[in-house]
Amino acid sequence: MTYKNFLEKAKTILDIIKDSKKEFYNQYYIYDNELGWDIKKNSKHNSLPYNSDAYGNRKINNFKSSKKNKIVIIGDSMVHGDEVGDNETWGFFLSKKLKKTNLINLGVSGYGNDQAYLRFKRFLKKTKVKIAIFCFNSGNELRNINIQRLFLNNKGQFVYLKPRFINKGNKIKLIKIPKNKEKDYYLFLKSKKVKEHLKKYDFFYPNFFKNILKKILKTLSYSFSYNHYLLLSRNNALNITFRIFILFISLCKKNKIIPIILFLPKLSGNFKSEKNLIYLKEKLEEKKINTFYPRDIFFNNEGKVIKKYFCDKNHYSKNGGKVLAETIYNYIRKKNFFNI
Template sequence: MTFNRQRALFVTLGVAFVLTATEGLCRLAIRLSRPILAEEIRTTSDIFHEQSDKIQLLLDSTHTYRVVLDSILGWRYRPGYRDSADAINSQGLRSPREYEPEPPARVLRVAAFGDSFVYGNEVADSASWPALVEQLFPRIEVLNYGVGGYGVDQAYLRFCAEGVALSPRIVIIGFVSDDLGRVVNVYRRFISNREVPLVKPRFSLDAGGRLVLLPNPLPHASDYERYLRVPQDVVELGAHDYWYRPAVYRNPAYDYSATVRLFTELWLRISARYFAPDRLFRDGAINPSSTAFRIQQPAPARSSCSSRTGNQSSPHSRGARRPSPRSRASSTAVKSSTSISLLPFARRRAPRPSGS
């Protein structure tokens, strides 16, 4: 009997030692992985604490940040914003000058919609590619509607709301491969837990493969305040978000065990890259069967701007004069003399599953 007790004690101590050692090694591995992994492994309590801090900054009316909330698009750049490198005019475009409803005589007006590659993050106004085109070709005028972090869906919705107001002859929607993941995203911090807590609309596909708009779920600044009171409620935004991970946000053991965190993250990342049927990339290329690709692939037979978006216009588009009834009626095809192009930009880095 004594021998059995000693044996049981020995086994218990051995298991405890192994579990403790494993936990310690996993904590060390997580710490050492921080400079290596594109997405740091963090506890949800840490994620939610930072989320609350960033929401407070976002709602702080005493600061004039470049980014402001938009009830339709999720966010946009503040009209009239100025700093040493950036100028946003009253129409919400990147430019130190205002634009007339019609271009000057014998000038070709182009409207460029898209993300930070269109906007020209990290360079001055004069060094953005729309400005460089104007410098190289004096009879071409490029209106810069780019906004950092936008997906093709937001660029398209902004085009629907503002695309004809300034009478462009050509409309360009620029995109990079990161934008593929954004069209299936609602809450930016589900893509990366270091992101600003911004929320966006997205499109889904119905049973017939038709686009269905899922509007911005937080159209008012006051809607964000609820997540200051109960940060965990943000998981409700995951209902239509490809990047939402219940194994992280719904797992009680995730915060308390480094072992659980490490192995959960490893499995989720490996699965997202190699096994998930709906993964964005497959065999080093874009997965054509993914929901994200099917949402934004060209489909001429699909419905118009008005039927996809409810013909909503952004409240911040007041800076540009509203189009005439004739122009509004042609907002889908823009005008018979206007052409729309998709312009892919070269990436600065290799694709990764977590997006950016």
């Protein structure tokens, strides 16, 4: 993809959004000037079986008394529950297991760990939480060094810029989205300010060298993945991801929340490589941080992936969600965090 191709693709997507607004079609994913995009409150997706509650979170349909303790699950489409209905997500099945506890699904499709963390931080300003489960799956580390999603996935539909963190000495610094003073988002994307911002901070900003490198790697590898594309930037991406985890842990401690890092298995597609995931898991365990990676439940006795546990685009199916929820519930009970 060239920068010109990106702008053409962006205009097409934005025109579709404009037309749908004119026809009064409901918007499930909406623009957010801090997070890039978010879920609209009390919304129903036009073509997919997704509904949101009064707070802009995926509907759980199993809310107990507001006085009950709360568990939140945080992450991207693997948490949101893409490809299945509201009552078929692993979050819903986990909520049914929690007899004395409310579960809130903070997952948003397409999110990086940076956006997921910032959304959780915003959520805590209004709501008290007992346990926070921060989820990671392979490929998230790439989103954490990306700002314009179309650079990373030119077949996607998320056109809005996102924030990201960069390494700054021994810490990480938040790079916010440039201020948008344009009523037309396409004019904002076309601006020199945005182009310079992307060129400076988006690892996947298209240039001649990267386009050639991508073509070569695809030619050499039948199992091409963007993990190959990282090459010498792998350590940077993993370091930023690890530091986002540390920010999450610190935020939880400050608010007296029990933190868990849940590694979600992704066993097919471009991001099925576990190398980066295992590295992050081991690094967190060195810090004595609660981590959980329920990988084995998705394999049969012959060591083969149980296909019925996954949907066409590699999200968890209803069957997979049930098994995952049961496993997470047993983990929480075994740890005896509190009476759930």
